[in-house]
Amino acid sequence: MIDLRSDTVTRPTKEMLNTMIHAPVGDDVFGEDPTINKLEAMAAEMFGMEAGLFCPSGTMTNQIAIKLHTQPGDEIICHEYSHIYNYEGGGLAANSGCQTRLLKGDRGFISAEEVAANIGNPHDVHAARTSMVSVENTVNKGGGSCYELSTLEAIGKVARANNLAYHIDGARIFNALVAKNQNAKDYGKLFDTISICLSKGLGCPVGSLLLGSKEHIMQARRIRKRFGGGMRQAGYLAAAGIYALKNHIDRLAEDHEKAQVLKSALEKCSWVDRIEPVETNIVIFYLKEGLEQDAFMGMLKENGILAVGMGQGKLRFVTHLDISSTQISQVANVLENI
Template sequence: MEINLVSDTITKPSPEMVDFMMKARVGDDVYKLDESTNELEKTIADLFGMEAALFFPSGTMANQVAIKLHTNSGERLICDKDSHVYAFESGGPAFHSGVACTLLPGNRGRITAEQVQEAYTDDSNVHYAATTLVCVENTTNKGGGACYDINELFKIKQVCLATGMKFHLDGARLWNALVAKQLHPKQFGELFDTISVCLSKGLGAPMGSVLLGSKVDIQKAMRLRKLFGGGMRQTGFMAAAGLFALKNNVSRLQRDHYRAKQLELLLLKKSWVKHVEPVQTNIVVFNLKEGYSPTVLMERLKNKNILISTMGNGLLRMVTHMDYREVMHEYVMETLTNLDI
């Protein structure tokens, strides 16, 4: 039995989800004739209280289309230095949109309104690129699943309104944040110009993200998605998986969070662990004391059929998810309890 804690992207559709997928009402989505996809888009738009939504094959494409929507070549966006849109999307802002990134040193990937205000530049000085967009990530990936305080997001929104900047949320794990903070999606829909949400991580769908925004922005996003090569046909099979996930797999995220917290508390007791980021959702990020090798730990765990990942600079990561069952969790907890390296 292999236990994969590398990422929550490794989940596979449950038999019930597959059965629901096979009953999808499909058509050609490029012509907006796929009924299941149309239903998914409307469902998520209504959930967030936003005007429209568009299905994408990946969160990276959804984020990059949003950036292109809100910027022009030669402008600048603001984001955390470890944000996904900058660090893990293959240089997309520069390649697709020709924009520079002002990178802020946030707290576990979370930037503040004060930082945004200080970093903002307008077009009055010809030496500076005009800043036209702020991108935040919730929860933060490299920050170990940390959640933004909704009040800080409101303050950043006020800076955006005062300066004319647009505000985009990379909500790849926003479902986790909603559950952990007991917030309603409409609280985020009121704050952001665009939001991307993922269906293939904690919710367990095989693929897909949805971009939310105004009717005007989503109409433009359709053209950009086509330009990016994201025009798809019978997407309803994948959209149906998303519909099933929304109905069945959101509240169960609490279980992932609980297991991640148990892993954190256990790691804090190990003599070879230096620090564990406080767990808020389903990601456990930690490092080892000097003299202990992350590679050795990963190999020892692999020999026990437990897979974890490295994030560089000595950081290690474990991610709980839908396919990480209780029997697996008990085995991992027992293994870590007895493990010396």
């Protein structure tokens, strides 16, 4: 099977596994796992932030950040495509008692103007207290779309001026950095907290980090414990992260090129209605009216290709570490011959 459902389906490479096996480990709840300590320091340094916290998942890093920055009854401003709103099991309400102020915008982007216009009046007791702005980069549901740094900076200004915490769900931030040739440290200057994932394009089996100030990360550590996310000899997993941060970032450009090949193939297909702009490793396209999504995906599967159906004829391919150029040519060939 050529599995284009997600960049989370990768298996660790031999080199990654080898590094994992040889990692020195200890009990991280006691702060004694040297490999986790190294990964947390390395990731924080990369983004120019003070500290990092290794967590099992991107959902947990986002949920910890929300808990950290809000009180029950508060409102979070984010795009209606946000992972924190759509795909975290209602966690922002269940874990933190928050509600969302959902913004619309092309391919998952929000703007400083829209944020400013949607902040609740802090002097009006009828209004929920707005305490946080959360952006996502790349935007998963937006088709791997990437923000301009200037847009993120403008939103940051509004957040600071209104005492709002500013969080970024950077599950695929490395794709954005590579695609836009941006500097991780510029993000560190801008955000109160950054969530990064090792288990997406970077190819690790598990792992995300929350980055922030020493004070925030100290509080986040307690929240992680409360959420049941304190781990013991997880240095074996952190070792994969260290390996990936060293070896798997630059190669994301290859995934982006492969996504462009798929896009070019889809452009030749009469059964494709339209394709979203492709900036990174995600390709979203729409079937022409009358074509049934599940039947179409079944036919792809018969041809050895797995895709994700996003409803109403919207399909998604994601390129990743375990997809070779030969496989991409095979997929292009199948698509063009449908």
